[in-house]
Amino acid sequence: MICSLQNIPSVVLKSNPKLCKLVLDSSDVKGKGIEYYLALPGWNPIYNSESVDGERWRKLLSIFRKLVHKIDYSERLTQITEKNCQKICNESENIDSMAIQKLTVRVFFELLFRKEITVEDEKLFIDATNEWRRHVAQKGESDFSMKERMVERILHHLHESQFDIEGLQNEFKADKFELVSSFMQPFLISPIINFSDIFCELSLLLKQNQKYQDKLIKLIDEKSDESTIGLHVAMLYEALRLKHPFPILERDLTKDITDGKIVLKKGTHVYVEFDGFTQNQKFQPENWLNADYYKENSWFLFATGPRMCAGRLIALNALEVILKELIRIKQGNFEKLKMWENHKVSGRTNDQAASIKELLFQVKMIFKVFKEILMKRLRN
Numbered sequence: 387m388i389c390s391l392q393n394i395p396s397v398v399l400k401s402n403p404k405l406c407k408l409v410l411d412s413s414d415v416k417g418k419g420i421e422y423y424l425a426l427p428g429w430n431p432i433y434n435s436e437s438v439d440g441e442r443w444r445k446l447l448s449i450f451r452k453l454v455h456k457i458d459y460s461e462r463l464t465q466i467t468e469k470n471c472q473k474i475c476n477e478s479e480n481i482d483s484m485a486i487q488k489l490t491v492r493v494f495f496e497l498l499f500r501k502e503i504t505v506e507d508e509k510l511f512i513d514a515t516n517e518w519r520r521h522v523a524q525k526g527e528s529d530f531s532m533k534e535r536m537v538e539r540i541l542h543h544l545h546e547s548q549f550d551i552e553g554l555q556n557e558f559k560a561d562k563f564e565l566v567s568s569f570m571q572p573f574l575i576s577p578i579i580n581f582s583d584i585f586c587e588l589s590l591l592l593k594q595n596q597k598y599q600d601k602l603i604k605l606i607d608e609k610s611d612e613s614t615i616g617l618h619v620a621m622l623y624e625a626l627r628l629k630h631p632f633p634i635l636e637r638d639l640t641k642d643i644t645d646g647k648i649v650l651k652k653g654t655h656v657y658v659e660f661d662g663f664t665q666n667q668k669f670q671p672e673n674w675l676n677a678d679y680y681k682e683n684s685w686f687l688f689a690t691g692p693r694m695c696a697g698r699l700i701a702l703n704a705l706e707v708i709l710k711e712l713i714r715i716k717q718g719n720f721e722k723l724k725m726w727e728n729h730k731v732s733g734r735t736n737d738q739a740a741s742i743k744e745l746l747f748q749v750k751m752i753f754k755v756f757k758e759i760l761m762k763r764l765r766n
């Protein structure tokens with residue numbers, strides 16, 4: 387609908403992995419679809435490097451890469467994550483979604499700022515993230531003042547940190563919000579959302595597939611072989627495949643593409659719909675241990691092509707350590723690992739039914755978008 391109003395040809399792909407992969411490999415443009423008109427305004431006052439295009443995308447991605455280089459994650463992340471897993475388990479008898487959010491913000495804050503987060507900042511960052519989450523997932527208006535308070539706290543920590551803020555601003559000609567977004571969005575807000583989504587879904591899948599809980603219990607004392615994907619990572623991949631935290635990916639085609647049967651023309655806006663993608667619905671993590679299967683299907687995990695997840699190695703490192711450590715510390719007692727409990731909205735179809743208030747918000751947003759597009763067309 388959004389595309390047809392703008393006279394942009396569009397297509398929805400919810401099967402045909404080969405064509406989806408070609409789309410993602412061929413273009414670095416997100417375009418003006420659902421993400422642009424509905425999700426991006428929800429990110430205000432900051433920017434999401436996953437959603438913007440052009441000059442701003444290149445700038446945010448370059449700053450992100452520079453930060454990754456500065457934080458020495460390969461030397462520090464495992465130890466920081468293990469320490470914080472132990473801490474959260476000491477504090478919480480049962481690990482629910484709230485505990486996963488706390489753990490995630492503690493790990494990534496310490497990774498960035500080389501100090502532990504305070505109780506006050508932890509609460510503010512989680513609450514503010516849930517404001518962003520609600521608005522981006524079109525579940526309701528967000529509390530703008532709370533978001534602004536998180537921005538101010540991040541700026542405060544940046545000025546006290548090892549990062550050369552002025553140098554970064556000058557090098558990339560970045561304004562205050564571009565700079566702060568490069569720290570907040572990929573390292574704090576998105577991980578809090580994605581990690582809690584993934585652990586919510588994985589713990590539900592394990593509850594429904596008890597034999598995999600037993601397999602994980604058997605692995606508690608085993609040393610892992612770091613040269614291959616282990617069962618823990620395979621289970622995380624399988625949770626991503628079946629219940630991905632991103633409901634859709636979007637691209638504007640910058641050239642014609644074909645899988646040999648279907649031709650998609652340059653200029654077409656493509657929605658790759660993960661929610662409801664036609665695929666095997668059984669939980670079969672072992673498939674990921676097969677190199678050919680991985681090669682064929684890995685595009686589904688962190689996307690592929692020029693816009694694929696730039697933080698996937700960091701994300702995977704932290705996710706794997708969290709999964710192993712929580713099971714080890716809780717001695718394989720999955721009754722204490724109900725990570726779906728107290729889980730907030732994710733924007734996926736598996737959320738509970740929308741309330742009237744949410745529906746009204748969505749209707750309001752759609753009218754706003756229609757008006758914006760029509761005004762643009764009248765002006766041109």
Ligand code: HEM
Binds near residue numbers: 696
């Ligand atoms: C389990 C957690 C994560 C998942 C499932 C995930 C998934 C993704 C996906 C699918 C995309 C591409 C979106 C698209 O093609 O439309 C993406 C982009 C991105 N991700 Fe992740 N991600 C995760 C965690 C992280 C973390 C922890 C970081 C940073 C440390 C990160 C940094 C980024 C960045 C910077 C981009 C934008 C790349 C670009 O547009 O050029 N991600 N992520």
